[in-house]
Amino acid sequence: AAGSHFGGTAKRVIHFFCNGGPSHVDTFDHKPALAKYAGQRLGETLTTERKTGAAFPSPFKFRPYGESGIEVSDLFSRTAQHIDDIAVIRSMYAQVPNHEPSLMLMNCGDSVQARPSAGAWVLYGLGAENQNLPGFIAMCPGGLPIKDSENWQAGFLPGAYQGTHIDTQHTQLSRLIENIEHPQISTPDQKRQLELLAKWNRQHQSGRLDRRLESRIQSYELAFRMQTDASEAFDISNEPQHIRDLYGDGVHGRQTLIARRLAERGVRYIQLWHGAGQPWDNHENIADNHRNLANQIDQPIAALLSDLKLRGMLDETLVVWGGEFGRTPTVELSGDGAPKLGRDHNHYGFTVWLAGGGIKGGTVYGATDEFGFKAEQNPCSVHDLHATMLHALGLDHKKLTYRYAGRDFRLTDVHGNVIKDILG
Secondary structure (H helix, E strand, C coil), X not given: CCCCCCCCCCCEEEEEXXXXXXXXXXXXXXXXXXXXXXXXXXXXXXXXXXXXXEECCCCCCEEEECXXXXXXXXXXXXXXXXXXXXXXXXXXXXXXXXXXXXXXHHHHCCCCCCCCCHHHHHHXXXXXXXXXXXXXXXXXXXXXXXXXXXXXCCCCCCHHHCCEEECXXXXXXXXXXXXXXXXXXXXXXXXXXXXXXXXXXXXXXXXXXXXXXXXXXXXXXXXXXXXXXXXXXXXXXXXXHHHHHHHCCCHHHHHHHHHHHHHHCCCCEEEEEECCCCCCCCCXXXXXXXXHHHHHHHHHHHHHHHHXXXXXXXXXXXXXXXCCCEECCEEEECCCCCECECCCEECCCEEEEEECCXXXXXXXXXXXXXXXXXXXXXXXXXXXXXXXXXXXXXXXXXXXXXXXXXXXXXXXXXXXXXXXXXXX
């Protein structure tokens, strides 16, 4: 593919992925009716995985922010300072209430079969800007269980488009990126070795038609070039102290600052995973658990939006925030029927927001019902979200295809409509 279909407004994506399902009714979708009916049963409610009880008002305070007056909870009071640059989609819906298939749907466009992730599709469509760094990087402190690595895979696309996983709980480069430093051989000798290896590989490849060989050759060559460029890109000690202070000193502040450094250096798709060890899957005590989680990323998100704007990069960087689904407006119950003060999974309605990269800020698209159970106004599928993200990058989701197993595949399968209302 390598090339946009039309003039896109964004060149790259930075995607904050909140693993576990953050609660929309506690963050960006204020539902005063939950306080009005607090402790009361809400009649016929949607079927959930676990038993839930009465209306559970948000333990967090909402207030309007910016000229647009969009209401945001105090969980994201710093991010909310940027609400006039943000489009909030309050009518997202997914297909099932289980984490793994919903993670795959949000990241790969399919909840049943492992497919190429959105980052791989974007890299396939636009190509890399920097030949010395991976075009698609997934940063996840502590890593995810091995099955979750399919969320940044290349699938049936050539292996060169696969996401490179970085474990940002480490600060030392040799632990941050595995095998980045050769333990014995000098750089010139290593270069000679790789040139000889490449020559043999090309000879081996000449009589065969196998894309995996080309991917393997490219990965060796990229790994060698990364030894110098990655060392510099991931070293935030080069940043002035006031910038490091802006992002905060936690692991998520560090990885978000690294994301900006990677964006500056032409990395096409950067995913920042949050909630690997302690997910947003708060079935109990949501007041403390959601507060702790939001405290880890509210400052870094706000810092990134400020920093990108200051550098004139926000207009060409699409920033996305969300999880795989939302949570129930009703309280989850334990086996004996006692309230656990948390919320069950809710795939019928939830929130994702976008900023920068041609997005019309200060806008709200769609709505859930008065309690927040289900997307009612302008329901937005994950395919619609992906179609819109690709559109901002100058890619027509219907034309971004790859022939595999006798048919043309695309990220949005046979679905998806661009949400024009949130585009500037």
